[in-house]
Amino acid sequence: MTFAQYGSYWKICTTELLSHVKINSFKSMRKEELDLLIAPIKEAACSCGTAVDLSATVACLTSDMTYRMVFGKKCTDRKVDEDGLKLPCTRDMLIASMDTSAAAVEWTISELIRHPNIMKKVQIELEDVVGKDRRVEESDLNNLKYLDMVVKETFRLHPVVPLLLPHESTENCTVDGFHIPKNSRILINAYAIGRDPNAWDDPEKFIPERFVGNNIDLHSRDFQLIPFGYGRRSCPGMELGLCIALIGSFLMVSFPWSWICQRNLVL
Numbered sequence: 001m002t003f004a005q006y007g008s009y010w011k012i013c014t015t016e017l018l019s020h021v022k023i024n025s026f027k028s029m030r031k032e033e034l035d036l037l038i039a040p041i042k043e044a045a046c047s048c049g050t051a052v053d054l055s056a057t058v059a060c061l062t063s064d065m066t067y068r069m070v071f072g073k074k075c076t077d078r079k080v081d082e083d084g085l086k087l088p089c090t091r092d093m094l095i096a097s098m099d100t101s102a103a104a105v106e107w108t109i110s111e112l113i114r115h116p117n118i119m120k121k122v123q124i125e126l127e128d129v130v131g132k133d134r135r136v137e138e139s140d141l142n143n144l145k146y147l148d149m150v151v152k153e154t155f156r157l158h159p160v161v162p163l164l165l166p167h168e169s170t171e172n173c174t175v176d177g178f179h180i181p182k183n184s185r186i187l188i189n190a191y192a193i194g195r196d197p198n199a200w201d202d203p204e205k206f207i208p209e210r211f212v213g214n215n216i217d218l219h220s221r222d223f224q225l226i227p228f229g230y231g232r233r234s235c236p237g238m239e240l241g242l243c244i245a246l247i248g249s250f251l252m253v254s255f256p257w258s259w260i261c262q263r264n265l266v267l
């Protein structure tokens with residue numbers, strides 16, 4: 001799918017599988033998968049010294065969710081059974097969704113561990129919005145403004161697909177004075193754009209507050225922040241990816257980071 005030309009077959013994935021309506025209709029399934037994700041972490045909390053590989057756990061969560069969205073049934077074999085791998089589209093989906101979402105959560109947590117004051121602010125926001133007596137719901141995400149800024153800032157500094165995917169020009173064109181011949185392979189350096197001093201103040205620093213009072217958004221034409229690409233070949237899984245990144249980060253932040261360090265969690 002990833003290397004296919006734009007056309008009606010390609011569009012099936014974005015319109016049928018990853019549309020806003022479809023993503024919403026799978027909410028309950030995400031909740032179930034989230035319970036499965038929490039279980040090993042809870043277990044580790046009870047048995048001192050048990051290691052939990054967060055990256056692998058989040059990757060399993062995403063692959064199982066994608067599998068269920070495509071096949072409408074639970075993935076019984078962790079390695080994904082034959083059906084999944086026979087369909088190139090499904091294989092692409094699994095590859096595109098697993099490591100990206102897991103890496104986004106890992107980078108967010110790494111930055112929060114390096115910046116305990118920012119971690120504290122996220123935890124305070126979580127207590128204010130969600131409290132301690134109930135589980136976070138996807139509907140809470142809209143109200144977690146600071147967490148949203150933290151995830152955006154993480155995407156700016158650590159875009160998980162730093163050069164996006166290779167694109168090809170279908171016509172001769174001129175961009176910003178540069179002539180680009182037809183059929184050229186174009187790589188877009190999202191990593192460099194996110195650290196460009198012409199676009200960002202103090203670009204090497206992790207400052208979520210830089211998003212206060214501006215509308216820099218992942219959904220609009222803000223080309224200084226393009227972790228999901230832009231245009232019709234941008235990431236069709238952006239909504240799901242963002243949701244997983246926010247919920248995954250939320251979960252990890254719920255544990256005091258000192259607990260994470262003491263308890264031998266593999267980050």
Ligand code: HEM
Pocket residue numbers: 001002003004018066092093096097098100101104160161164165166227228229230232233234235236237238240241242245
């Ligand atoms: C945090 C999570 C994710 C990030 C950061 C991410 C990022 C990206 C990027 C940068 C691209 C290339 C865009 C371009 O070159 O312009 C891409 C493509 C793609 N992504 Fe994602 N992605 C994420 C999650 C997902 C999920 C959850 C799915 C599916 C369930 C998915 C499916 C795809 C597919 C199928 C493509 C290829 C699209 C095409 O061929 O035009 N991604 N993603």
